[in-house]
Amino acid sequence: MAKKSMPAKALRLGAAALTVGSMMIAAAPAGAEEWSDTSIGWRYGTQFHEPFNNNNITKNILDLQHAGGYKYGKQFFNVDFLMSNSKDPASGNANAGAQEVYAVYRNTVSMSKITGGTYKLGPIRDIGGTFGFDINTKNDGYGSRKRMEVAGPTLMFDVPGFLDTSILVLNESNAPNGIQGRYTYQTHYMLDVAWGIALGDSPFNFQGYFDYIGAKGLNEFGGATKPEIHTDFAVMMDVGRVMGGPKGTFKVGLEYEYWKNKFGNDASVPGDSGALAKTPMIRAEYHF
Numbered sequence: 001m002a003k004k005s006m007p008a009k010a011l012r013l014g015a016a017a018l019t020v021g022s023m024m025i026a027a028a029p030a031g032a033e034e035w036s037d038t039s040i041g042w043r044y045g046t047q048f049h050e051p052f053n054n055n056n057i058t059k060n061i062l063d064l065q066h067a068g069g070y071k072y073g074k075q076f077f078n079v080d081f082l083m084s085n086s087k088d089p090a091s092g093n094a095n096a097g098a099q100e101v102y103a104v105y106r107n108t109v110s111m112s113k114i115t116g117g118t119y120k121l122g123p124i125r126d127i128g129g130t131f132g133f134d135i136n137t138k139n140d141g142y143g144s145r146k147r148m149e150v151a152g153p154t155l156m157f158d159v160p161g162f163l164d165t166s167i168l169v170l171n172e173s174n175a176p177n178g179i180q181g182r183y184t185y186q187t188h189y190m191l192d193v194a195w196g197i198a199l200g201d202s203p204f205n206f207q208g209y210f211d212y213i214g215a216k217g218l219n220e221f222g223g224a225t226k227p228e229i230h231t232d233f234a235v236m237m238d239v240g241r242v243m244g245g246p247k248g249t250f251k252v253g254l255e256y257e258y259w260k261n262k263f264g265n266d267a268s269v270p271g272d273s274g275a276l277a278k279t280p281m282i283r284a285e286y287h288f
Contacts, residue, residue, distance in 0.1 A: 036068035038288045043255060045281035048084070050140075051265040053274040055087035073109040073128060082138075091141050091177070100138035107131055108154055108164065125158040130166045130192075143177035150190070161197040161205070168192055172216060179220050186217025203241040205251070208233025216264055225264030232257040234283055248287055255281040 041063045048057040062081045068074065084097035091098075108130045111119050119127045131151040138144045152168035173184040196207040213228040236253035240246045259277040261267050267275035 033068035033070050036066065038064075038066045039285045040064055041283065041285040043281045043283045045255075045257075045279045047277075047279045048088070049259075049262070049274040049277035049279070050088055051262055051275045052272055053088060054271070055274075057088040058085040059083060059088075072113050073107065075105070075107040077103075077105045079103040084140075088140060090139050091143060098138055098140035100136060100140075100144075102134070102136040104134050105132045106150075108156075108166075110156070120158070123157050124155055126156040128154045128156065130154045130164075130168065141177065145175045145182075146172065147174070147182075148172040152189075159195070159197050161195070163195040163197065164193070166190075166192045166194075170213070170216070174220060176220065183220035185219070185225070186215075188214040188216040190214070199235075203238040204253075205236045205238070206233070207236060208255075213264075219264060224266075226261040226266045228262065228264060229258070229260040230262075231259075234281075236283065236285065251285045251287070253283050255283045257281065 043061040043063070044059070046056060046058045048059045049055075050057060060083045062083075063078060065076075065078045067076045080100075080102045082100040082102065084099070086095055086097050088098045090096045108128050110126050110128045111117070112126045129152065131149075133150065134146060134148040136144055136146045149171045150168040152166050154164050154166040157163040157165070168190045170188050170190055171184070172188075173182050175182040191212040192209065193211075194209040196205060198205055208231065210231040210233075211228070213230065215225045215227050217225060219225050232255065234253050234255035236251040238247060239250045239252055240248065257277060257279040259279075260275075262275045262277060265272065265275040267273075269275070
């Protein structure tokens with residue numbers, strides 16, 4: 001008898017990720033945030049790809065995001081709940097789509113806030129350091145249970161919004177199906193650029209990130225990994241501002257994701273087109 005798709009593990013990890021993120025937010029220096037923005041969102045696309053799967057996959061993605069500033073810097077927490085169609089099947093049930101929870105936490109401390117000094121130089125507004133983590137779980141045949149800690153220096157640029165560039169050291173491990181225990185990859189690095197920029201006086205905002213991730217040595221099955229290029233960006237419209245309603249509350253837009261050598265898999269290998277994703281999406285956000 002085929003096993004039913006079991007989202008319970010994914011939901012448990014999602015709840016755990018939310019709990020950890022909430023604890024970190026609550027434990028921020030000074031005990032309270034100076035500003036915050038919390039939103040729920042939905043994304044939809046029909047051209048997602050996964051390694052060793054040559055299908056175009058449809059996914060609905062629900063997310064919860066929180067960004068806030070505190071006495072010594074700013075922090076960001078996001079958890080995605082990704083629901084695939086049957087082209088990305090759940091383990092043991094080819095007729096059901098896989099489900100995944102992916103959580104990210106980043107905390108960027110500001111040297112100017114810590115020291116009271118000024119670190120502005122040309123287009124650079126401030127310098128600091130970023131640390132945080134990624135965790136995930138997915139109930140497909142691979143069964144990812146990723147854990148990753150990140151840390152490194154950050155440059156903050158003077159733009160209408162934010163533009164941060166970091167060089168991060170990554171300590172990543174996974175415990176997928178088919179291996180004993182948890183496998184730790186070679187320590188590697190990531191160039192991370194993240195932004196959210198207002199487009200002049202218009203109701204539009206340009207947001208996203210670009211990551212160049214170095215190779216992480218051998219994977220858990222003994223194969224060589226490749227450097228990754230992963231970028232995701234969106235142009236969002238403030239519906240309230242256009243329609244005369246509450247500003248900054250409801251936003252809609254178009255999003256695009258490009259991911260080459262996804263998870264370190266070689267996109268040039270014949271028959272593995274899933275290691276290269278080019279995915280247009282529609283996106284909606286409601287901000288509290």
